[in-house]
Amino acid sequence: MASLDVEGIGCCVVQNEDLIRIDATVTSGLEQIAKEEVEEKLGTKVVKRRGRIRFDTPYKDFAHKIQSLRTLENLHVVVADFEKEGLATDSDKDAVLKHFYQLVKTFDWGPAVCAWKTFTGAFPHEPGPPKKKQKIQDSAKDTSKMLERYENIISREDGPDSDKTQDEAADRTESVLSEDAQDSGTAKVVTQEKGMSKMEIFPLQADTQTSSGIQNVATIVKDKASSPCTNLSTDGQDDTNTVPAAVENHGPLKPKFRVTCNRGGAKHSFTSMDAARHFGGGINDDLGWPVDLTKFDIEVVLNIYGDQVTVMIALTKGSLHRRNIQHFGPTTLRSTIVNSMLRIANVQAGEVICDPMCGSGAISIEGGLDFRQCLHLSGDNHECACPRTRANIATINNQRRRSGQGVLPVDTLRWDVGNLPLRDETVDVFITDMPFGKRHGSKQGNWELYRRTVRDMARVCRYSTGRAVLLTEDKKCLNKVLTEYDSLWSKKLVLFIKMGGLDAAIYQLKRTNNPFPKFLEHELLSSKRKQKKMGIPRSERVGEPITEQLGEPITEQLGEPFTEQPGVNMGEEGMEENFGKQTEETPVSRDTST
């Protein structure tokens, strides 16, 4: 077989009607949402697996179509997918690895490489980014510097086009700021700019993919001395100990590649590194592509799970979840998860969407980009959060202005989530990422915060048509708070997802028809109980109603009938067993005795 050079393939290899198979990773738990999005936008059948989905799509226009998908993170095109019986149990390591080496010849690389070439556009001009991501830390003391930087960006938003180059430089600046309290003493402010000669990077942590739970380790070392393979190179040279000249001095037509191997599901006799090494060796010999682990063009992914082997070529250079945001906060949410939450909320045209704890504004920005027929309000009480959100919005607005598009329909304010300065019944959908209590806030503080949030959201949200989609890791707290306010919010769905190793959950709530009462009975009761505990004599106790005057007896309020049955309503919503746990909660009975 002649060595496969990419230029030679051309598009005539693959016909427009031919189907190519796409495999995409998704945040664990959101496979169903991703499946619905693909089925809606592409109209093809989707197969779900843990942490990934797979579907076929015709070659014609596929690049444009899959780029419109916003809940997927990493995209790959499948070269081969098969089951090798006995792979998990085979103890003869050498034979298995030799088999991997020989596998390369058995595949038809043409369609996949062609698809890769179409998707990524120009080759070989842009090599992939280094595999390990480097987190740059910002000291908390440099808050004022950070705010100043945001000011620049915001003020540039309304500026003339003459400072276009400045805008572009600002956009290219990738400053990942994370205010990690533990490391605040040691870190420095650093920005990494492409195309500039100065680059100071303090590598702190390698980013590890945790969505599938399998360790992502990959090396490809062409170890000629230990390679058990016989001569397989094409020009008939004897290459047991020397590297053929054709591979070493690669011309401009041969893409540099690396193999990434993920292995799991059984105790194989080999490691992922072994498999990657031999498989890569096969590619190097048969296809003639040179190896480069960091500045590669093509990334070949080899997934081994038990007996199942999948070979894919990666289409995206980095995960798609980091789009939209330039200025990251300590707890910025992934754009792919944001999009899933917006889909869960079933946003309609002409609605008001509010994120009362916006942080860096990820939710409102993604909403403003993807659901443009709505008004997106974002707010936060932290002094750094609002400027950061505004800077993110300004960055995107600058880009859009340059390409002739209008600005985003997003507004930012500074407010207190428990006392929103909004009129009653003005917001249709509340979507927010609540503080988990780990990186931000505290578990103790969450009790107070969640109560106030759920309460004021119930006042501002439209009755009976309004909904809320809340993401949190502190499920115990939110569950308890929701049972306290079950006359105002009914739980429609709880979706369990895995976010960076944390077991988070997305709650889909619906606002009931009950009007927001002057004060809530259980709050009054608990405050009286507290005072009793504190030892205040009965005559001096005050009932602490929320907005009503003091000292009003409870008995008057008990007569108020609630029109809707309080309780928990768990809908099935087409969820399948293999992808999320569901809770069964019995309705809480109300204590109506004084």
Place this chain on the structure above:
Amino acid sequence: MLLSFRTIMRLLTHNMLTSHVKGVTNGYPLKLQAENIKVMSVDFNPEFVARMIPKLEWQALIQAAESIGHLGDLPRELMPEYESNEEFLKMAHHVLMEVEVIEGNLECPETGRKFPIKNGIPNMLLNEDEV
């Protein structure tokens, strides 16, 4: 700070804001005092405008637009069948989404408390004694 900040606060957002100082019963609408106004181009979406209008307090919108001098030809009363009147929708879109207050104050009509617009963002946080 040498740089001046821009706030982007649309009249549509202003229409929903109210004063939430403790004890205030008539905190809506907030009086808008603008020192600097900018008109930005926003994609016109007739369906969005038609659906937002019933959710607004029209008189409050008229007042606010007038106070900053950007009322234009917008009618003071909502006419019937405004959803199909493209010209009206365009005018409403302009007033709601494209006129943006850059610097100024929001004043509570009852207490007179001013919510400043600082660093590009209206600051609606209350002090300890006002909660």
